[in-house]
Amino acid sequence: xxxxxxxxxLCAIALCLTAACxxxxxxxAFDEVESAIDSAVDTSSMTEADSSYLKGMFGLEEGDYEVCxxxxxxxxxxxxxxxxxxxADAAQAEELKTAVTDYLQLRLNSWMPEYLPDEFPKLQNxxxxxxxxxxxxxxxxxxxxxxxxxxxxGCF
Numbered sequence: 001x002x003x004x005x006x007x008x009x010l011c012a013i014a015l016c017l018t019a020a021c022x023x024x025x026x027x028x029a030f031d032e033v034e035s036a037i038d039s040a041v042d043t044s045s046m047t048e049a050d051s052s053y054l055k056g057m058f059g060l061e062e063g064d065y066e067v068c069x070x071x072x073x074x075x076x077x078x079x080x081x082x083x084x085x086x087x088a089d090a091a092q093a094e095e096l097k098t099a100v101t102d103y104l105q106l107r108l109n110s111w112m113p114e115y116l117p118d119e120f121p122k123l124q125n126x127x128x129x130x131x132x133x134x135x136x137x138x139x140x141x142x143x144x145x146x147x148x149x150x151x152x153x154g155c156f
Contacts, residue, residue, distance in 0.1 A: 027132045028155040030067045030086050037136070040151035041082060041144055046071035057106070058099045065096055066133070079119045081139040082148060093133040100128050100137050107139075131156045 049070040054060045060068075070083040083100065087093030104126050111123060126139040129152055136152050138145045 027134070030084070033134065033136075033152060033155045034069060034084060036151040036155050037082065037084065037148055040147040041138075041140065043071050043082070045073060045075050045078065046080060046082070047074040058103050060096075060099055064099075065092065077116070079116065079122055079139055080141075080144070081137075083135075083137045084152075085135040087133040087135070089133060093130065093135055096135040097128065097130055100135055104128065104137065104139075129153070 049057075049072050051062065053072070054068070054070065058070075066086045066088045068083070068085040070081070072081045073079055085093075085096045085100070087096050104123075107123055107126075111120060113120070122139050122141060122145075125142065125145065126137060127145060127149070128135065128137045129149055130136070131153070134152075136148075138148045140148060
């Protein structure tokens, strides 16, 4: 009887520990994630995309995300770009993931090989990351992309 009670008690403790490690932990504030990425990536030559860019390129309108910031290159010699989106919930985050995936595929499909051939690997190696209700993508050099991912992941 003692052995059964001990096993039952251990199972209850394990269940409690598993529940404590669940997804109820608060997500970081958007500006905290944004600042971490900005400190890891040189964004000085990037400009913030406006709502018409988000609608035309991503098919997103206000209300399709809780908050977002997309930085695109402001100079014609690089294709560096990063985007950070926060959905209102998991379902909206999944929709954002689809929109970003489609956008990255659109960029690949419309690439002209003669245009900035040294920049094409950045687009080919672009990555999308998700954590909770956040979706982040990076079109950067390998080093820049890795630094951005580390900064993004470090916020969670």
